[in-house]
Amino acid sequence: xxxxxxxxxxxxxxxxxxILPAVVVFVAFIGVPLVRSATFSLYEWDGLGSGEWVGLANxxxxxxxxxxxxxxxxxxxxxxxxxxxxATLGLLLAATMMRARRMPGLGxxxxxxxxxxVVPMVVVAIAWRQIYAPEGxxxxxxxxxxxxxxxxPWLGDHTWALPSVGLVGTWVATGLCFVLFLAGMAKxxxxxxxxxRLDGARPxxxxxxxxxxxxxxELAVALTLTVIAALKTFDLVYVMTSGGPxxxxxxxxxxxxxxxxxxxxxxxxxxxxLVLTAIVFVVTVIINRIGGDADRGSRGRGARRxxARRxxARRxxxxxxxPAAPAATGATGAAGAAGERPDTxxxxxxxxxx
Amino acid sequence: xxxSRTRTWIRFAATAAAFTLIAACAPGSDDDADDDAGDAGTxxxxxxxxxxGNLGDVxxxxxxxxxxxxxxxxxxxxxxxxxxxxxxxTIERVSRSTDDLRTTLRLALSGDDAPDVVQANNSRxxxxxxxxxxxxxxxxxxxxxYGWFERFPESVRALAMYSDDGEVYGEGQLYGLAQMGxxxxxxxxxxxxxxxxxxxxxxxxxxxxxxxxxxxxxxxxIQFGNLDPFAGIHxxxxxxxxFADAETISNLGxxxxxxxxxxxxxxxxxxxxxxxxxxxYFTEGFAGLDYDEAWQQxxxxxxxxxxxxxxxxxxxxxxxxxxxxxxxxxxxxSGQRLVTGGISIPFSIPANSENQDAAAAYIDFxxxxxAMETITETGNLPVVDAAEQDVDGLQAEVFDAWARAGEEDLxxxxxxxxxxxxxxxxxxxxxxxxxxxxxxxxxxDHLESEYLEHVEDQ
Numbered sequence: 128x129x130x131x132x133x134x135x136x137x138x139x140x141x142x143x144x145x146i147l148p149a150v151v152v153f154v155a156f157i158g159v160p161l162v163r164s165a166t167f168s169l170y171e172w173d174g175l176g177s178g179e180w181v182g183l184a185n186x187x188x189x190x191x192x193x194x195x196x197x198x199x200x201x202x203x204x205x206x207x208x209x210x211x212x213x214a215t216l217g218l219l220l221a222a223t224m225m226r227a228r229r230m231p232g233l234g235x236x237x238x239x240x241x242x243x244x245v246v247p248m249v250v251v252a253i254a255w256r257q258i259y260a261p262e263g264x265x266x267x268x269x270x271x272x273x274x275x276x277x278x279x280p281w282l283g284d285h286t287w288a289l290p291s292v293g294l295v296g297t298w299v300a301t302g303l304c305f306v307l308f309l310a311g312m313a314k315x316x317x318x319x320x321x322x323x324r325l326d327g328a329r330p331x332x333x334x335x336x337x338x339x340x341x342x343x344x345e346l347a348v349a350l351t352l353t354v355i356a357a358l359k360t361f362d363l364v365y366v367m368t369s370g371g372p373x374x375x376x377x378x379x380x381x382x383x384x385x386x387x388x389x390x391x392x393x394x395x396x397x398x399x400x401l402v403l404t405a406i407v408f409v410v411t412v413i414i415n416r417i418g419g420d421a422d423r424g425s426r427g428r429g430a431r432r433x434x435a436r437r438x439x440a441r442r443x444x445x446x447x448x449x450p451a452a453p454a455a456t457g458a459t460g461a462a463g464a465a466g467e468r469p470d471t472x473x474x475x476x477x478x479x480x481x
Numbered sequence: 482x483x484x485s486r487t488r489t490w491i492r493f494a495a496t497a498a499a500f501t502l503i504a505a506c507a508p509g510s511d512d513d514a515d516d517d518a519g520d521a522g523t524x525x526x527x528x529x530x531x532x533x534g535n536l537g538d539v540x541x542x543x544x545x546x547x548x549x550x551x552x553x554x555x556x557x558x559x560x561x562x563x564x565x566x567x568x569x570x571t572i573e574r575v576s577r578s579t580d581d582l583r584t585t586l587r588l589a590l591s592g593d594d595a596p597d598v599v600q601a602n603n604s605r606x607x608x609x610x611x612x613x614x615x616x617x618x619x620x621x622x623x624x625x626x627y628g629w630f631e632r633f634p635e636s637v638r639a640l641a642m643y644s645d646d647g648e649v650y651g652e653g654q655l656y657g658l659a660q661m662g663x664x665x666x667x668x669x670x671x672x673x674x675x676x677x678x679x680x681x682x683x684x685x686x687x688x689x690x691x692x693x694x695x696x697x698x699x700x701x702x703i704q705f706g707n708l709d710p711f712a713g714i715h716x717x718x719x720x721x722x723x724f725a726d727a728e729t730i731s732n733l734g735x736x737x738x739x740x741x742x743x744x745x746x747x748x749x750x751x752x753x754x755x756x757x758x759x760x761x762y763f764t765e766g767f768a769g770l771d772y773d774e775a776w777q778q779x780x781x782x783x784x785x786x787x788x789x790x791x792x793x794x795x796x797x798x799x800x801x802x803x804x805x806x807x808x809x810x811x812x813x814x815s816g817q818r819l820v821t822g823g824i825s826i827p828f829s830i831p832a833n834s835e836n837q838d839a840a841a842a843y844i845d846f847x848x849x850x851x852a853m854e855t856i857t858e859t860g861n862l863p864v865v866d867a868a869e870q871d872v873d874g875l876q877a878e879v880f881d882a883w884a885r886a887g888e889e890d891l892x893x894x895x896x897x898x899x900x901x902x903x904x905x906x907x908x909x910x911x912x913x914x915x916x917x918x919x920x921x922x923x924x925x926d927h928l929e930s931e932y933l934e935h936v937e938d939q
Contacts, residue, residue, distance in 0.1 A: 173610050173614070174587050175587060175590070175591055175610055175611065175613075175614040175616060176613065176614035176615075256708075256771065259769065260769065260770065260771070260774065261764070261765060261766025261767075261769050261770050262766075266766075279766065279769070280708075280766035280767070280768045280769025280770065281769055282708055282768075282769045283707065283708055283766065283767070283768025283769030283770070283912075283916070284768065284769065284916075285913075285916050285918050368708070369709065369710050370710075370909075371708070371710050371908070371909065371912050372707075372768055372909075372912035372913070372916055372918075373909040373910065373912040373913035373916065373918060373919075374909050385905070388583065388584045388587075389583075389606065389904070389905065390606060390901060390902050390905065391587075391606050391610055391901060
């Protein structure tokens with residue numbers, strides 16, 4: 128369809144009037160604070176008197192001070208717990224549930240898995256602080272089954288404190304990933320699976336050849352949300368460990384708070400906050416470049432084609448040299464995920480494979 | 482192409498705006514005028530009005546952090562009494578938790594519409610910085626008019642005194658008055674000590690012997706939870722007080738030159754606390770145990786000793802009845818029963834307050850002899866006149882200890898007053914030390930380097 132130059136009879140500049148409220152809100156609540164923070168980050172300032180210009184020294188400190196740098200390392204570890212593990216678990220759980228559609232109590236499981244997502248983080252943190260207590264339920268359980276050697280003061284243990292905090296993140300984020308993937312998988316046409324089964328695909332192959340490519344869009348969304356959550360972690364650390372023992376669980380957001388309000392180094396705090404913002408921004412862009420293209424670009428298709436070819440290469444009757452069918456599979460799956468293309472086309476694609 | 486034209490325009494506008502903002506506002510630059518005004522106001526306070534009745538109608542805005550039971554109660558009672566005595570003054574009380582108050586106070590003090598009375602923590606990071614930025618009114622003129630110099634001993638006043646630039650702590654002008662005292666000693670379970678046949682230990686050797694006896698008898702010697710990092714400062718201070726002398730600890734605590742963390746006494750103290758961990762004298766898993774949980778377990782009869790401050794008196798008394806006692810840390814080489822402590826968060830007057838005379842009258846009122854009685858009745862430890870109060874049981878033991886600490890000059894400051902970042906440095910270092918992640922030497926070197934850096938800056 129050809130794009131028309133604009134709505135008839137209306138002056139084109141009027142359009143800007145429509146976005147004006149949004150721009151005003153954006154500038155007032157994001158733009159100005161951001162620029163203000165950027166200014167602060169160039170000064171050594173205690174938040175009270177007049178600041179002293181230090182140029183980029185605060186940024187240098189962010190990358191050289193072992194405590195501040197440590198906070199970023201911890202955030203990277205948390206990404207594993209907040210994003211990688213939940214996405215994997217969510218995929219497996221959702222795929223399992225899709226296969227067992229008529230399992231009794233399915234609704235209940237869905238609610239239970241999603242529940243942590245509904246509870247406020249502070250409540251989650253307080254609850255888990257109790258669970259991890261030296262005489263708490265977790266150690267109680269370990270001792271009850273004879274694993275006394277494993278029982279430890281989890282949050283006070285220099286090695287285990289960070290994984291303990293991370294595990295709570297896993298517990299929370301899995302629900303989100305699961306629900307996203309479940310929604311994505313519900314849109315995959317059954318015919319694709321039937322076709323694959325006729326071709327003798329095992330559950331594992333079905334998962335990698337059909338399910339996973341189909342929820343690629345959801346995977347990108349899930350990873351974006353959970354990675355950002357990991358990088359921004361504050362409440363869990365604030366409530367559970369206060370960054371301890373001995374700075375082993377400090378994270379960037381907690382350091383921002385600490386520098387600004389406890390120590391009174393507003394310059395360092397803002398520099399840290401801006402570096403964190405930049406990292407979140409870059410990571411988000413990268414994830415969406417990799418995952419988001421599944422919906423529209425041609426770049427993703429090549430990868431899918433190769434992937435699909437490998438999976439079905441040994442199938443008799445299929446010609447790896449004419450990749451039309453597998454490529455269509457990927458495209459259909461992605462379209463199904465995005466919900467843009469009618470199912471009929473997907474259906475016909477499925478038949479074509481068969 | 483209209484689209485790209487718009488983009489260019491937006492980019493240009495954004496860049497222009499950014500430059501304008503960066504050029505226009507160095508942080509804090511717009512506050513300077515106010516600071517000077519505040520200074521001028523305080524300089525003229527030589528003849529202050531001490532009769533609040535002559536001040537006309539005043540609304541006094543008071544920010545406090547006394548949100549807990551008995552402490553909130555005494556403020557309410559005193560506010561009511563004050564309003565009754567001076568009907569022309571209306572008190573507007575704003576009560577926030579310590580953390581909430583801290584985060585909002587910075588902005589409030591530097592604004593034009595500052596509160597009239599605030600509780601400002603006497604640490605360097607708070608009161609020190611406020612004083613350095615001329616945000617608090619020095620109270621010396623009022624102190625003279627109201628007789629606070631006679632009423633409050635030097636050791637108590639020093640804890641809220643700063644040089645004009647806020648750099649030197651413990652000297653200079655007075656910036657706040659506190660209502661309550663606090664010391665960190667050892668609570669002990671009376672019936673358990675009886676069972677073990679031990680008297681409350683008075684020296685370091687006796688104390689260590691008591692720990693050993695308790696441990697051998699299958700009792701938990703010291704109840705301790707260090708998940709909340711501040712607890713470690715109290716525990717370490719309690720041990721250090723049994724080895725180092727008052728001057729060393731005070732210099733280290735106030736961040737004054739002339740002492741060192743590497744002294745043999747400090748080494749001995751550090752090795753001792755580590756040996757207590759190794760011997761199993763502390764609660765198993767103390768690193769993961771939270772503070773409130775720890776003292777509640779002590780109240781339930783787990784543990785012979787509990788190192789904690791007088792802020793727990795009301796709670797422990799209620800939970801344990803007559804079965805709990807309080808003692809100063811045992812005496813070590815110095816022969817003195819030194820005790821970490823100080824004052825509750827002092828009440829100060831912001832430089833930008835418009836009702837400074839009324840504010841001073843209020844502070845005088847809530848720290849008067851009558852007020853000390855109210856404070857006692859609500860289960861707290863009054864900062865002065867403790868000896869004159871009529872109390873019994875645990876409260877009496879605590880009051881005696883506080884009185885003795887005052888008479889014999891036994892109070893040493895909290896160690897985290899030393900530098901603006903020392904709270905964080907010390908709490909993390911103690912967690913590392915007790916967790917075996919830092920050796921005693923590494924621990925002391927770490928503290929020494931921050932102490933030296935700070936002292937050399939002065």
